[in-house]
Amino acid sequence: MGELYSKSELMEAVKLFLTKRGFDLAQEYDNIFDPARVPIFAYKDVDGKNVNIDEGGREEIFVDIITERRINTEDYFRDREFGKSMDRLRIENASSAQFFRHYFPNAKIYWAVPKYAINNGNFKTFIGECNAQKIGILEIHKNKKNKFVVKERKPIPISLIDEKTSTLVNELGNNGVKLTSSQIRLVKSLLANNNHDNLSYLVFYPEPLYKASDISVRDYTRNISRELINRMSELENISYKDTLINFSKNYFTMSEDDYIIAHKVTNDLWKKYDLEFPILHKDFEQILKLDPRYRDHFLHAFQVFLFGAYVIDKMYKELNISRYGNTNGDRIEDAWIIASTYHDFNYTIQMFDEWTKEFFKKALFINNNPASLQLAGPYVKEGYMFNTKRLARALEIELDKLSLEFFYNRILDIKNHAILSGLSLLKYLENSGKLSERVIDSAARAITLHDYAIWGVLSGQGSDIENDAINQFKSKKILRNLPFGKDPISCLLIISDNIQEEGRVGSKYTNNRAQLDLINYKDGKIVAELSFNSKDLADVTKAYESKRKELQEVRKFLGGERIYFNITIKNGGTGEKSTIEM
Numbered sequence: 001m002g003e004l005y006s007k008s009e010l011m012e013a014v015k016l017f018l019t020k021r022g023f024d025l026a027q028e029y030d031n032i033f034d035p036a037r038v039p040i041f042a043y044k045d046v047d048g049k050n051v052n053i054d055e056g057g058r059e060e061i062f063v064d065i066i067t068e069r070r071i072n073t074e075d076y077f078r079d080r081e082f083g084k085s086m087d088r089l090r091i092e093n094a095s096s097a098q099f100f101r102h103y104f105p106n107a108k109i110y111w112a113v114p115k116y117a118i119n120n121g122n123f124k125t126f127i128g129e130c131n132a133q134k135i136g137i138l139e140i141h142k143n144k145k146n147k148f149v150v151k152e153r154k155p156i157p158i159s160l161i162d163e164k165t166s167t168l169v170n171e172l173g174n175n176g177v178k179l180t181s182s183q184i185r186l187v188k189s190l191l192a193n194n195n196h197d198n199l200s201y202l203v204f205y206p207e208p209l210y211k212a213s214d215i216s217v218r219d220y221t222r223n224i225s226r227e228l229i230n231r232m233s234e235l236e237n238i239s240y241k242d243t244l245i246n247f248s249k250n251y252f253t254m255s256e257d258d259y260i261i262a263h264k265v266t267n268d269l270w271k272k273y274d275l276e277f278p279i280l281h282k283d284f285e286q287i288l289k290l291d292p293r294y295r296d297h298f299l300h301a302f303q304v305f306l307f308g309a310y311v312i313d314k315m316y317k318e319l320n321i322s323r324y325g326n327t328n329g330d331r332i333e334d335a336w337i338i339a340s341t342y343h344d345f346n347y348t349i350q351m352f353d354e355w356t357k358e359f360f361k362k363a364l365f366i367n368n369n370p371a372s373l374q375l376a377g378p379y380v381k382e383g384y385m386f387n388t389k390r391l392a393r394a395l396e397i398e399l400d401k402l403s404l405e406f407f408y409n410r411i412l413d414i415k416n417h418a419i420l421s422g423l424s425l426l427k428y429l430e431n432s433g434k435l436s437e438r439v440i441d442s443a444a445r446a447i448t449l450h451d452y453a454i455w456g457v458l459s460g461q462g463s464d465i466e467n468d469a470i471n472q473f474k475s476k477k478i479l480r481n482l483p484f485g486k487d488p489i490s491c492l493l494i495i496s497d498n499i500q501e502e503g504r505v506g507s508k509y510t511n512n513r514a515q516l517d518l519i520n521y522k523d524g525k526i527v528a529e530l531s532f533n534s535k536d537l538a539d540v541t542k543a544y545e546s547k548r549k550e551l552q553e554v555r556k557f558l559g560g561e562r563i564y565f566n567i568t569i570k571n572g573g574t575g576e577k578s579t580i581e582m
Contacts, residue, residue: 004067004069006520006529008517008518010065010112010114011065013112013140013150014040014063018063023043024042025041026038026042027533028040029515036100041060041063041104042060042061043059043061044058046059058106061110063110063111064111066117070117071113071117071123073126076129077094077129079094095133097135098135105159105192106160106161108158109136110136110138111137112138112140113139115141118139127154130155135157136155137155138150168191223258223299223503224503225502225503227516228303229251229252230248231248231310231519234313237317238316238333240337241313244265259298263277266302266305267279273329274432274434278428301343303503304340304493304497305336310521311496314521315521318524324439329436330435332488334436335489336492338429338439338440338443339442339447343450345421345425346417346421346424347417347421353415356369387426387427388407388411391419391426391448394441394444395445395448395458395479397458397478402472409470410454411423414453416451416453418449418453418454421447446490446493447493449479450494455479455494455557456553457473458474458477459482461553461557481558481559481560482558483558483559484564495582498547498551500516501516501530501547513533525564526564527568528566528567529569540571541573551580554582559582565580565581566579568580
């Protein structure tokens, strides 16, 4: 089918194209443009020789990016009706580009389009709409030297203010009124000021029906990665691809909160195995977010699932699926949906003691915690001891004194969310009819291993262990490393859990704006790019360095003879990049 260009590749090509023409660039998706999310905004001072500027001024350019192989005009130009308005206001051929013409009335608005899309299908209709709305096109392709080439093609864009000024001057001229150059400049200035006065109503109107993600702020209701959503439309192999393709197609027109959307998709998939996904997180998440150290885990788990679904789909024919079957409930993707969506299910338990301790300290001014969670009794009475034995078998751990000390420490003392989630999954699925035992064991194993507090000890990498018995257990290095080819579900959960950062809401993390710029399958490897952006350079650098350290530790644990993943992280403040292969 040929190579698809990534969003980040096209953005870099356009930036280079503009800087060579003397433009300065604003930081991509800079907070100064909120509530709009602006990919590329360029500007430069120009003299009177410029056709759009009479006596000098600033030329502005806005560019949005299209990566699709085939452009469906209806996806970009669509009639919108605002039912809450008295006369049911209708906007014909509404588009995000037209929105940005009003948002940046002095700027020329472009869409950057890969040449393969221009040569694919009926592109004339799209061009016709762009021409009618005074939107420009930047065509991008790779030359024989594999370098990106950008060229401007018709239609040539006109800024909203220039268009309004030209229309008014022509109308006056047709009625016998000829304006001087100074009068035209005055008209243009008045139109610009009037447009800015109206802009606040356009942008901040509460809860507009037209909430397309490319024009509205990515607030708490829109925290799912657009890159992941778009990639779901490319699924070809996994059994539940139709559900995810439909989700991808409809997401940007859904009015529900992201939590509702994610839970519905997750529950629909669990129902394929006659299971209900336990609804727990939505209400408790809001309570836990009162702790500044806490950040979202439910939407995070859903996005981890989407990331892995794409990976499994693209590598379906080469993954080690010998331990799985090919019937419903016994496939590798069945293990993945269960493992990924459930992997942080018991994080609330891990946070419980800390949260209640802080609560009673502030409410009753006491330092001891009367609500401290004691799991020893339920652990014995509710049969978790037997599930621990089953989990140990799945982890290939022989139960001796040291290993039992490890399990009891992580379950009863630390209340580690990974091992508790693995155990509670085994208990919840005790009477599952459609999921095979090997799929359940595989999911429980992956869930337990995904946290560094578990695999760090099993591999001997962990360095934060103060318990002597745990240190002795760690020194055995039961699981020195875990190559992707040996256990793809466990490895994939560790990798995707560490990569997934976009949209993770929490008061301490609001300045660390992470974004998944790319996930693609190329030359037998998954290529992913993650960037960190913030107004505070120290803040974004701290987040970037922390993530680089995490991924380097993961690489050490998951290293094997073959490279399956090529992951690049970027410091949006300094431009520094690091690539980790594993």
